[in-house]
Amino acid sequence: MILPIVAYGDSILRKTADEISADSVELQQLIDDMFETMEASRGVGLAAPQINKAIRLFIIDSSRMYDDDDADKADATREVFINAKILEEDGKSWTYEEGCLSIPGIREDVARKPQIKIEYLDRKFKKHTKSFSGLTARVIQHEYDHIEGKLFIDHISPLRRSLLKRKLDNITKGITNADYKMRFPKR
DSSP states (O other), X not given: OOOOEEOTTOGGGGSOOBOOOTTOTTHHHHHHHHHHHHHHTTOSEEEGGGGTXXXXXXXXXXXXXXXXXXXXXXXXXXXXXXXXXXXXXXXXXXXXXXXXXTEEEEEEEEEEOSEEEEEEEOTTOOEEEEXXXXXXXXXXXXXXXXXXXXOGGGGSOHHHHHHHHHHHHHHHHTOOOOSSOEXXXXX
């Protein structure tokens, strides 16, 4: 089932999400719905707060960022992250233009570290500790921010954020051209 994406301005996007237990009801269906929602919205990642669930769950499919002939596509992954914890971020920060399904129509350059080490549970609650790099590391960091109550615009300068204020206010009011289903904050 395709779920509505929570729009910028909703308080759930600013909450630190709660851990998930293995006996969480309907978790597997929620994960399937999140993948369907992400794909229908043409995203590369989706965190549970973006579908109005304040839980530590996010999914990614970084293969959607690469061309078929891209040599770096081998680093791509489609993965479920439950109760994730970034253990290390390493390397010289690099800038890349990011966007977010919760903030449609806005893209900004964000500096992030190129390598990460993360501990997480997969959809079967099997524990993993893995390292990721490049675009996949960036997607993970972006989605991880969501479960920590942060947004990509928190990584840009205050001046740049102030220049975006009107656009951000419009998204909160439901004035946006997103071509996917959204849920706007109640006023």
